Amino acid sequence: MANRIEQAKQAVDQLIRNAYTKAAAAGELPEGAVLNGSVEQPKDSSNGDFAANHAMASAKVLHAAPRKIAESIAAHMDLSDSWFSSVEIAGPGFLNFRLSEKWYADVLASVEAEGADFGRSDERKNQRVMVEFVSANPTGPMTIGNARGGVLGDALSSVLDYAGYDVWREFYVNDAGNQVDLFGKSIEARYLQLLQGEDSVEFPDNGYHGDDIKALAKMIADKDGDKYLNMDSEERRKAFTEFGLPYNIERMQKDLERYRIHFDQWFLESSLHKSGYVAETVQLLTDAGLTYEQDGALWLKNTDLGADKDEVLRRSNGFYTYYAVDVAYHRNKFIERGFDRVIDVWGADHHGHAVRFAATMKAEALGLEDRKLDFLIMQMVRLVRGDEVVKVSKRTGKALTLADLMDEIGVDACRFFFNAKPDTHLEFDLDLAVREDSENPVYYVQYAHARICTLIAALKEAGHAVPETASIDVTALETEQEKALIKQIAALPEEIETAARDYDPSRINRYAIELAARFHRFYNACRIKDAEEPILSARLKLADTTRQVLENALTIIGVTAPEKM
Numbered sequence: 314m315a316n317r318i319e320q321a322k323q324a325v326d327q328l329i330r331n332a333y334t335k336a337a338a339a340g341e342l343p344e345g346a347v348l349n350g351s352v353e354q355p356k357d358s359s360n361g362d363f364a365a366n367h368a369m370a371s372a373k374v375l376h377a378a379p380r381k382i383a384e385s386i387a388a389h390m391d392l393s394d395s396w397f398s399s400v401e402i403a404g405p406g407f408l409n410f411r412l413s414e415k416w417y418a419d420v421l422a423s424v425e426a427e428g429a430d431f432g433r434s435d436e437r438k439n440q441r442v443m444v445e446f447v448s449a450n451p452t453g454p455m456t457i458g459n460a461r462g463g464v465l466g467d468a469l470s471s472v473l474d475y476a477g478y479d480v481w482r483e484f485y486v487n488d489a490g491n492q493v494d495l496f497g498k499s500i501e502a503r504y505l506q507l508l509q510g511e512d513s514v515e516f517p518d519n520g521y522h523g524d525d526i527k528a529l530a531k532m533i534a535d536k537d538g539d540k541y542l543n544m545d546s547e548e549r550r551k552a553f554t555e556f557g558l559p560y561n562i563e564r565m566q567k568d569l570e571r572y573r574i575h576f577d578q579w580f581l582e583s584s585l586h587k588s589g590y591v592a593e594t595v596q597l598l599t600d601a602g603l604t605y606e607q608d609g610a611l612w613l614k615n616t617d618l619g620a621d622k623d624e625v626l627r628r629s630n631g632f633y634t635y636y637a638v639d640v641a642y643h644r645n646k647f648i649e650r651g652f653d654r655v656i657d658v659w660g661a662d663h664h665g666h667a668v669r670f671a672a673t674m675k676a677e678a679l680g681l682e683d684r685k686l687d688f689l690i691m692q693m694v695r696l697v698r699g700d701e702v703v704k705v706s707k708r709t710g711k712a713l714t715l716a717d718l719m720d721e722i723g724v725d726a727c728r729f730f731f732n733a734k735p736d737t738h739l740e741f742d743l744d745l746a747v748r749e750d751s752e753n754p755v756y757y758v759q760y761a762h763a764r765i766c767t768l769i770a771a772l773k774e775a776g777h778a779v780p781e782t783a784s785i786d787v788t789a790l791e792t793e794q795e796k797a798l799i800k801q802i803a804a805l806p807e808e809i810e811t812a813a814r815d816y817d818p819s820r821i822n823r824y825a826i827e828l829a830a831r832f833h834r835f836y837n838a839c840r841i842k843d844a845e846e847p848i849l850s851a852r853l854k855l856a857d858t859t860r861q862v863l864e865n866a867l868t869i870i871g872v873t874a875p876e877k878m
Contacts (some may be wrong), residue, residue: 361409
């Protein structure tokens with residue numbers, strides 16, 4: 314991966330250290346000091362392309378005024394064959410560096426050489442990371458919360474993959490426990506009502522009331538008629554669950570594939586029970602003296618581990634709780650499957666659970682001391698159409714589902730809008746998502762890509778093919794708009810690194826929007842089609858390089874890069 318931004322920072326640091334050594338040898342500064350200092354990119358490029366504060370940060374160790382240190386270092390600076398054309402002293406002693414044509418040419422050459430892999434690293438392939446996300450109950454259609462979690466989890470996985478990690482995407486299927494029992498009861502009630510009348514059986518108070526349950530009951534009745542009418546209730550519910558769960562899971566898989574999310578594994582909760590892994594995990598905690606019995610139930614001493622309350626592991630009826638199963642599942646991730654890091658993408662309503670669960674994971678009995686468990690907690694979504702809050706779906710009359718949303722605004726808009734900063738509440742404007750103007754961010758970015766493709770095709774017809782970097786005159790790219798565009802192109806590897814570090818894939822959205830904005834400014838300010846050589850070739854190469862990097866950024870977040878719009 315060619316991270317020319319980071320490499321330029323390192324180059325500045327090394328140039329300063331080399332110049333200090335020369336200044337010290339000349340007797341202008343004390344010898345043997347270890348310089349302090351950092352290199353940043355100023356927001357205002359009039360202050361240079363990179364600014365270093367070494368003169369101020371090293372004033373104490375060099376026993377000299379920052380300005381004097383800066384002057385000595387600048388006087389001994391050798392910029393020949395470097396990425397910089399000049400160094401200037403500003404303020405109390407900042408050293409401001411300006412990039413040379415060599416750096417701009419190297420950025421274009423890097424994208425040319427790496428193509429679709431520009432921004433990708435292979436440095437961390439020995440670090441196995443699991444991202445578990447969506448994990449919606451298979452008892453009904455996926456909600457808008459699942460839609461946001463799906464995009465954030467998938468985009469984060471992609472960012473981590475580009476940053477060099479060995480990434481595994483997983484969906485945890487809750488196919489056991491209370492909610493599944495209730496699912497069977499709900500289908501049973503609808504089935505009996507369908508065959509015997511609405512008043513024949515009372516629907517469970519805490520049952521699933523959605524139309525999807527009625528649809529499942531009707532499918533069963535259409536297929537098997539009254540076959541289950543005189544069957545024992547427990548056996549009937551079991552049959553209905555065995556029909557309904559696989560049907561719902563398959564529907565979820567189809568919706569998520571359409572949403573461009575592919576999981577490496579759909580992990581079944583029931584497998585943990587069947588293997589005895591839940592019981593084994595709870596026994597480890599018991600053997601370590603971390604449990605106690607009360608009112609027939611088995612409790613975890615979670616307060617001893619730093620949590621704010623204890624947790625029930627096994628109810629008085631002998632059934633393990635969701636908490637116990639979750640502990641076993643995470644132990645399975647680390648111990649049995651050897652992941653170095655696990656990231657769970659959860660909704661805001663799971664924040665307290667995440668804090669308590671993190672405390673449990675520290676129990677020595679579980680053997681996870683050297684493993685890293687992190688949580689990406691996402692905030693809520695509010696759907697609006699203009700000024701109106703969306704409460705129901707026009708199609709079903711019930712809560713809007715992921716499938717409804719994809720039908721209404723398309724997959725690209727769903728993915729782009731939901732990949733907003735995870736820790737902020739998201740107001741999703743459905744009207745904005747389908748607008749074809751610059752106010753719609755996904756349209757704005759995709760239009761930039763399509764605009765470039767149209768330009769390249771037109772110039773190709775006129776006899777101007779995209780040249781190789783080595784054959785263009787980079788000095789022809791001298792305007793502020795051209796240089797600003799190349800700097801933004803160069804920033805993708807660093808944005809990926811930061812997004813991976815902070816678990817914030819929305820950085821790639823913001824990067825793509827800024828790249829599109831800089832391209833539009835360049836296109837409007839700099840003539841291409843009727844420009845003279847060598848300017849035409851240089852600008853054509855810059856446009857094509859922008860096209861490639863826009864495509865890379867959109868690919869990371871799972872959005873298409875259309876050639877025509």
